[in-house]
Amino acid sequence: MIYDATTRIAEAALCLRARMGGSAALRERLVCGTRPGPAAIWVHAASVGELTSARTVIAALAARHPLTVTTNSETGRALAQDWGLPARLAPLDLPGALARFLDATRPRLALTVEGEFWPLRSRLLAQRGVHQAMIGARMSERSAGTWGRFPRIIGPMLGRIAALSAQDQGSEARLLSLGLPHRALLPRLDLKLLAPASLPVTPQDDARDRVILAASTHEGEDGPVLDAFAALRATRPDLRLILAPRHPDRADAIAALIAARDLPMARRSAGADDAPQGGVLLADTLGEMARWYARAGLCIIGGSIADHGGHTPWEPAAHACALLHGPHLGNFIETFDALHAQGAARPWEEGLAPLIDRPEAARAMGRAAxxxxxxxxxxxxxLIGRLDDLARGPA
Structure with missing residues (x-):
């Protein structure tokens, strides 16, 4: 009752503001003016990160059903539109805005990516018979503690969910404890891994065996990598190094480090596509990391030699690179534990030389990754099959 009353008062104030010259974004979120078209599925994602992670699922559903995408950010909306999907800013959790949106779209399934719980949205969807689902659902311990103080709000919202795939076991357990019915559970999926896991496997060959990639390096990491490479090439003159800095604006400083070690060098920004034999390709461009992962048999994970918490190992793993890292893995501790357990990763200083000399061992690590x-x-x-069924069912 309190929430209903508050949202009605808030909506009246916001509508007045919109009429008095409010922003286009506010009018869109109030669903004033242009209305969305009909759609069997309403997909909601907060912004770019959530949309990108769910692209595999969204694309599969878009091939089967008309859908509309909403986001909380204009950059997210633009991304969905770039994919060729109808997209707009999400309606605010206000009775009039939601009613106008649902009257126009008439969805049979409302699908939320990762996590957002809106009481009024949940109730109005249920009243209209719209199936509710969530993929990549997250619930941290802190959020669970907060929601646990409001069981009469979170319980009914979770009880209305027909299908949910959690991002991890902890989130799944916390959602169940807050009221998610067991019948709604779908197999857990880590959405962020679907895209790399769907890439074709890059063939492992002799050429990749002799290429080392230092991926997304930070200041303080290039020097140690270059020193290690210089020592290796002294007795292995056919080795090549691709050095791809996290921030290409450091390229001139890195080029000076390479020159100081008297190593042959080529720069991607100057058009080079490969490292000279026994030398370094300075990959000082953006958006080409997949190209370099496919060239290298061994990948040193940047951000882990200097204390930046490490970067994701999943992109080089998708290309079957042997994974090497420094001591700083704070951003991906559990991930690297899993990779170590399967022999897919090891510390770079102790692993680099042995793997160069044992290419079959490096290839085995890449396959394990x-x-x-x-x-x-x-x-x-x-999961896609279940969502497809819900979208075909009666609204």
Whole structure:
């Protein structure tokens, strides 16, 4: 009752503001003016990150049903539109805005990516017979503690969910404890891994065996990598290094480090596509990391030699690279534990030389990394099939 009364008062004030010259974004979120078209599925994601993670699922559903995408950010809306999907800013959790949106779209399924719980949205969807689902659902311990103080709000919202795939076991357990029915559970999927796991496996060959990639390096990491490479090439003159800094605006400083070690160098920004034999390709461009992962058999994970918490290992794992890292893995501790357990990763200083001299061992590590990625990503087919059924069912 309190929430209903508050939202009605808030909506009246916001509508007045919109009429008095409010922003276009506010009018869109109030669903004033242009209305969305009909759609069997309403997909909601907060912004770019959530949309990108769910692209595999969204694309599969868009191939089967008309859908509309909403986001909380204009950048997210633009991304969905770039994919060729109808997209707009999400209606605010206000009775009039939601009613206008649902009157126009008439969805049979409302699908939320990762997590957002809006009491009024949940109730109005249920009243209209719209199935509710969530994929990549997250619930941290802190959020669970907060929602646990409001069981009469979170319980009914979770009880209305027909299908939910959690991002991890902890989130799944916390959602169940807050009121999610067991019948709604779908297999857990890590959405962020679906795209890399769907990439074709890059063939492992002799050329990749002799290429080392230092991926997304930070200041303080290039020097140690270059020193290690210089020592290796002294007795292995056919080695090549691709050095791809996280921030290409450091390229001139890195070029000076390479020159100081008297190493042959080529720069991607100057058009080079490969490192000279026994030398370094300075990959000082953006948006080409997949190209370099596919060239290298061994990948040193940037951000882990200097204390930046490490970067994701899943992209090089998708290309079956042997994974090497420094001591700083705070952003991905559990991930690297899983990779170590399967022999897919090891510390770079102790692993680099042995793997260069034992290419079959490096290839085995790369295959293990790809296998861990595929196992953790999961198979989205069952989830997509369930969502497809809900979208075909009566609204």
């Amino acid at each position: 790809r296998a861990v990625l595929e196992a953790r990503a999961g198979d989205p087919d069952a």
